[in-house]
Amino acid sequence: MTGHDPEVAVLRLGHRPGRDNRMTTHVGLTARALGADRVIIAGNASDSKATIEDITDRFGGPFEVELTDGYRRVLRGWSGTVIHLTMYGLPIQNVEASIRADLESEPLLIVVGAGKVSFDVYERADYNVGVTNQPHSEVAGLAVFLDRLFEGRELDREWEGGTHRVVPKATGKQVEPIEES
Amino acid sequence: MTGHDPEVAVLRLGHRPGRDNRMTTHVGLTARALGADRVIIAGNASDSKATIEDITDRFGGPFEVELTDGYRRVLRGWSGTVIHLTMYGLPIQNVEASIRADLESEPLLIVVGAGKVSFDVYERADYNVGVTNQPHSEVAGLAVFLDRLFEGRELDREWEGGTHRVVPKATGKQVEPIEES
Numbered sequence: 479m480t481g482h483d484p485e486v487a488v489l490r491l492g493h494r495p496g497r498d499n500r501m502t503t504h505v506g507l508t509a510r511a512l513g514a515d516r517v518i519i520a521g522n523a524s525d526s527k528a529t530i531e532d533i534t535d536r537f538g539g540p541f542e543v544e545l546t547d548g549y550r551r552v553l554r555g556w557s558g559t560v561i562h563l564t565m566y567g568l569p570i571q572n573v574e575a576s577i578r579a580d581l582e583s584e585p586l587l588i589v590v591g592a593g594k595v596s597f598d599v600y601e602r603a604d605y606n607v608g609v610t611n612q613p614h615s616e617v618a619g620l621a622v623f624l625d626r627l628f629e630g631r632e633l634d635r636e637w638e639g640g641t642h643r644v645v646p647k648a649t650g651k652q653v654e655p656i657e658e659s
Numbered sequence: 660m661t662g663h664d665p666e667v668a669v670l671r672l673g674h675r676p677g678r679d680n681r682m683t684t685h686v687g688l689t690a691r692a693l694g695a696d697r698v699i700i701a702g703n704a705s706d707s708k709a710t711i712e713d714i715t716d717r718f719g720g721p722f723e724v725e726l727t728d729g730y731r732r733v734l735r736g737w738s739g740t741v742i743h744l745t746m747y748g749l750p751i752q753n754v755e756a757s758i759r760a761d762l763e764s765e766p767l768l769i770v771v772g773a774g775k776v777s778f779d780v781y782e783r784a785d786y787n788v789g790v791t792n793q794p795h796s797e798v799a800g801l802a803v804f805l806d807r808l809f810e811g812r813e814l815d816r817e818w819e820g821g822t823h824r825v826v827p828k829a830t831g832k833q834v835e836p837i838e839e840s
Contacts, residue, residue, distance in 0.1 A: 501681060504796035511793035512803075533794055566825055566832040571814050600830050609802075610814055611825035613714055614692035615685035621790075621799035622693075622806045633752050633791055644747055644792035649781050651747040 484558065485585040486514045486627070488620065491549055491599070492592030493521035504617045505590060506530040506543060512624035513632030514588070516542040520549035537644075538637030553602050558585035560603045563619045564595065567606030574626050577605060581627070588623065590616040665739065666766040667695045667808070669801065672730055672780070673773030674702035685798045686771060687711040687724060693805035694813030695769070697723040701730035718825075719818025734783050739766035741784045744800045745776065748787030755807050758786060762808070769804065771797040 488509040493502045503526040506517040510530065519526060527543045534541045546552055553560065559580045580586065589599060600606055609619040624632060637643070645652040669690040674683045684707040687698045691711065700707060708724045715722045727733055734741065740761045761767065770780060781787055790800040805813060818824070826833040 501685075504682075504798060507793075507795040508799040511791045511795035512799070537793055564832075566828055566834075568827050568829055569814060571811060597831075600832075603830075606828070606830060608825075608827055610692045611827055612688075612692035612718055612818075614688040615798050615802070617685060617796050617798040618689040618693070618802035621796070621802045625803045625806065630752060633750065637793075644789075646749050646789055646792055647747055647787070648749055649784075649787060650778075651745075651781075653747075 484581055484583065485516065486581070487516040487518060487585070487587050488514050489549060489552055489587055489589045490517060490519045490523075490592075491589060491595060493519055493523045493526075494592065495522045498592050499523070499525050501592065501617065502526040503529045505620060507533060508617055508621050509624070510534065510541040512621055513628045513635060514624060515540065516544065518544045518546055518552055520546050534640075536640055536642050538640030540638060550598070553587075553589075553599070556585075556587045558587065559605070560587045560589065561623070562589045562595070562599055562603035562606045563609065563616065563623060564591070564600070564606050565608050565611050565613055567608040569611070570607050570609050570623060570626060573605055573607055578627060588620065590620050592616070665762055665764065666697065667762070668697040668699060668766070668768050669695050670730060670733060670768055670770045671698060671700045671773075672770060672776060674700055674704045674707075675773065676703045679773050680704070680706050682773065682798065683707040684710045686801060688714060689798055689802050690805070691715065691722040693802055694809045694816060695805060696721065697725065699725045699727055699733055701727050715821075717821055717823050719821030721819060731779070734768075734770075734780070737766075737768045739768065740786070741768045741770065742804070743770045743776070743780055743784035743787045744790065744797065744804060745772070745781070745787050746789050746792050746794055748789040750792070751788050751790050751804060751807060754786055754788055758788075759808060769801065771801050773797065
C-alpha cells in the first residue's frame with residue numbers, strides 16, 4: 479500500500495476456470511481495494527486478471543495482477559513472511575500484532591485457497607491464521623485480515639493513474655472523471 | 660450476536676439462481692461467522708439456504724436463514740436502522756461510530772446487493788456506507804462492516820447447538836465432536 483514499504487502480496491490458490499471466476503475476481507479486487515500491492519493467481523485465470531486490470535485502469539493503482547502455473551515455486555522463493563488464511567488456524571486477534579511487527583521489516587505473502595489446500599501450504603506458512611474458526615469465505619477472511627493488518631489506514635490511501643473516482647455521497651451515485659494535472 | 664441485544668440482520672438483494680449461488684452462500688456464511696443473527700435472501704436461493712443451514716447444524720448458532728420474494732416489504736417494515744453497503748456511500752470510518760450508537764437502541768438491517776441496486780434502496784437507507792469507494796466485493800464489504808460494528812467482539816462469541824468445533828492449531832487441521840452435556 480502507498481505509505482508502507484515492504485510489499486504485501488496475495489496468492490490465490492485452487493482457481494478452477496469458469497467455476498471460480500467470480501470468487502477469484504473478488505479476491506483480486508478485495509486485495510486491491512484494501513491495500514495489498516499485488517495478487518498472484520495460480521492457474522488459468524485470464525478472465526479474472528482482465529477484470530481486475532480494467533478496474534485498476536479506471537480507478538487507479540498501483541496494483542499488479544500475475545498468473546502462475548507454479549505456486550510452490552512462489553512459496554519457496556518468497557523472502558519474507560507467509561500467512562495462510564484458514565479456518566483451522568490460530569485466531570487472528572492473537573497473532574495480528576506479531577504479523578504487523580514482521581511487516582515492518584519484510585514483505586508479506588497472504589495465501590488464500592478456493593477448495594481444499596495442500597498440506598505443504600500449512601507447513602510452509604509462518605502463520606496459519608483463522609478469521610474465526612468458522613467456515614465462511616476466503617474473500618471475507620482476506621478483507622478482515624487486511625483491514626486489521628493496516629489498522630484501517632488502507633481506507634485513506636490515495637490512488638494514482640486512474641481515469642475516474644467516486645465522490646462519496648449520503649444518497650445516490652456520483653462518479654467523476656479525473657482531470658490530467 | 661450473542662451478547663448484543665437488538666438484532667443484526669443482513670438482506671441480500673439481486674440473487675440470480677445458478678449464477679450467484681456461491682456468492683450468496685458466502686454472504687450468508689460471512690453474516691453468520693461474523694456476528695449477524697439472520698440473513699434474508701431475496702429470490703430463489705434454496706441451494707444457498709440449505710448450505711448455510713447445514714453449516715449452522717454442524718458448527719452451531721443461533722443463526723437463521725430466510726427467503727423472501729418481496730424485499731421492498733422487508734425494507735418498508737423494518738423498525739430500526741437500515742444500512743446499505745455501496746461503493747458510492749459515505750466512508751465507513753466516518754459513520755461507524757454513529758451506527759454503533761444506533762445499534763444500542765434498535766435493530767440493524769444491512770443491505771448488500773449483487774449487481775445493480777434499485778434507487779429506492781439508496782433512498783430508504785438511513786446510511787449508504789462505502790467500505791472504500793472502490794469496486795470490490797459485497798462479501799468483503801460485509802465482513803469489514805461487521806468486524807468494525809462489533810469491534811472484534813464477534814471473534815470471541817460462543818456457539819450453541821453444533822455437533823463439531825474446530826480446535827485452532829498452528830499447523831494442520833483439528834475438528835472434534837462436541838459432547839452432549
